[in-house]
Amino acid sequence: MRVVAKKIKYNDQVYPLRIFSFYGILIDNIGSFYLDKGEKFMWMKRLITGPLQVNTYILICEKSGLGAIIDPGGSEREILQLIQQKQAKLKYIINTHGHPDHILGNNYLKTQTNAQILIHREDAFMLEDTASELLSYFQESYVPVPADKLLQDGEDIHLGEISLKVLHTPGHTPGGICLLTASRLFSGDTLFAGGIGRTDFPGGSYQTLIASIESKLFTLEPDLQVLPGHGPSSTIGTEKSGNPFF
Ligand SMILES: [Zn+2]
């Protein structure tokens, strides 16, 4: 397997990335050994997928054998293989928002596993909006699949022993969400390490995004691990004190 060093510019940040050219995805063990704070049955892997290098997270509850995938941006076959190797059953496909780079793998995974597609109610239309200008930038042919369940702020998604709380954090898109577990926050394109999501796409609002982060995220525990939709991980405390947008 050849490792290629590469830099990607996204959200005005330049991120160094290592690309394994064998699959075109990076699989690492970030946090999969992080089994404290009530997450003792949680197995997790991050994969970097698709043309915009989305962080795709696979979560498995090792007690129940149930799995969830957050933002399948591509490499669907490899994702499914990993889940099958763990002998888990995929229960949920969760999209932190409806941008094409985060939903490209929905159709394949849904067809293969019949997992439920979950997205916030205000972004659900994007799953079927094949005329969207954004989607036309992606080379892959996207097959629209509707959501199975619409999420709302404050609800809990149960995956065996794992519980994911939905935090509605609009601004990058109207229906953007973050997902909170006992020791981590999956922050989608709302909050990045040293950055925030773009607000120049349809439905975006800079003021709304800043307000979402200040009211819903910066009020969380400072040592909470932040796992964004692109780029490296961080913590709430690090972003609160060092993120240049605040
Ligand atoms: Zn986005």
Ligand SMILES: [Zn+2]
């Ligand atoms: Zn994105």
